Amino acid sequence: MHVLDFEKPVAELESKIDELRHLSGDGPLPIADEVGRLQDKVNRQLVALYSKLTPAQKVQVARHPDRPRSVDYIRTLITDFFPLAGDRTFGEDLALIGGLGRLHGQACVVLGQERGHDTESRLKHNFGMAKPEGYRKAQRLMHLAERFGLPVVALIDTAGAFPGVEAEARGQAEAIARSLETCLALTVPIVACVIGEGGSGGAIALATGDRVLMSEHAIYSVISPEGCASILWRDSGKAAEAASALGLTAQDLNRFGIIDTIVPEPLGGAHRNPESAMAAVGAALSEALEPLLAMDSRTLVAARRAKYLAMGRKGLT
């Protein structure tokens, strides 16, 4: 497992535990005692570390290479998944995977921003940076959801929309704007969960929902801390300062009323126990969807608009 710099003391203990376990086999009790003692110590250290991660550390955790990705969530949470491809205009964009499936039995349309987990899959999914055809595919699938009265579940994990000549030529801005517009006008429920990194316009294009959830250590920001540091501080080395200044953690955004729910992560972050992290997100998504499924379309759309109009108007001190 990839070890983050601030996790090193924990990682050392963990490798010691592994060693002991390896040694013990079905050996005598004292070793088991020692393993238990060390495991307690690891847990105490993880609790201490993860209960007060700095925003810059959260940025690292949110981008952890072993963190579960959209493909993992879909494989684990969505049954009967049937992937759908293409925007019917230009092409297929694997930075945004989508399809039909069931979440805890409820049929739905799933949209997931996928960054990949190794070099090959990262290239295949363009590092999770969608092009206009990705956002247009999302619109197509949202309209499909509308036609069949299915809710939309969006998994957000992107550094941002792809900044390139061809993306500009095909109208990246229009594709994002139209995706946002589609989210806002959708006559079926839409819930989004930021599972890793919510990067700017490319994220909010699909994260404009009736309920917006965030994993405990995910981040969601108007600009990457590195980008912000290089523009405002004129020094990309000041990314940690920028991360603190931007208010990009789930805790900040929940306090501001910009997101609705924080989904707790397992001890030591989602990368330490992906199964449990994914199960928690699945449960939270279902819980968020349930009251929305009972609402009629008119009320739903009006409430969604009212929610966004009210945002930032109250409760700031």
Add this chain to the structure above:
Amino acid sequence: MDVTLRRKTRQVGAEHNPSPPQAKDHARFCAFPPWRVPRKTASMALMSWLTNLVRPKFRALVGGAKDIPDNLWDKCPGCGAMLFKRELEEHSNVCRHCGHHMPLDPVRRLALLLDEGYTLVSLPAVTVDPLRFKDHKRYADRLRDAQRRTGRHDALLVGEGTLGGHPAVVAALDFSFLGGSMGMAVGEGLVAAAERAVATRSALIVVPSSGGARMQEGMFSLIQMPRSIVAATQVKEAGLPYIVVLTDPTTGGVTASFAMLGDVHLAEKGARIGFAGARVIQSTIRETLPPGFQRAEYLLEHGMVDAVVTRAELKDSLANLLGLLRPRPSRRPRLSLLSGPVPHGARNSVSPDAASRART
């Protein structure tokens, strides 16, 4: 702790102090810094050329006039010609030699587009500096400087009246105010402009000029993307025209929200319009940029705008459009066709004022 600012409705013609946009503001305040703007070196070179060459010559010409202030002149960034400021103003900041369109501040933009007798729309107060953001300098101080320099509270100015006799609300962004970036005040101003348009059965014309989201407001600026779209949608659903006039430059979260959802998109000649800044594209993707990339004409060619217009023909074009796109009665929800609860799959429209009602 929070200072709230309130704009008052006032007759146009009150204090108006156009100041040149600061090139560096753009990079500083926008999430998507776009293209290179005239650099200091160029303007310094210009200054010395002006002092050493033009002034003496001019002096000789007018026969010993002692003091010709530098601020009488402007250099065209397009062709380099020296232009009399007063003359440039008479031409709405368009170079009469090469037709280059220079920035136009929102006070003069409103005066250019709206018929005489229009009024400014009072914009709601918002929480200022929600994150108490500080880099080298406090955002609150940068904001105060921009307010002092422009005499306005934020980057958006909204006027209401008629355009060629047609009722219209015009909302214009000011690039010289922190790069025209969209934060809470701009988002709230757009919502107010849309409400004004709906209330007075007017067309809404937005004139963006912006580097994108105002990053010093963090996610409070990003959520202005959906908020501004809700505003535009309300105008459209009320059966009123929503027209976007893209001016130089329009980028980032502004382009990717209300600025790309017009019933009609006009773009001023030569305007730079895009999502990602050219510098970002060059540095992160290392692609070479095609000639004319992200210019108004490029967007026309790629199907993103309906027409490229000069500033001189802008008002007539808009008046013509408003004459053709006459407001229709509000789109009524077609719910009467259905009985009982509406299934999610039903494609019904939503009462245009549902959201504004929900707010009160």
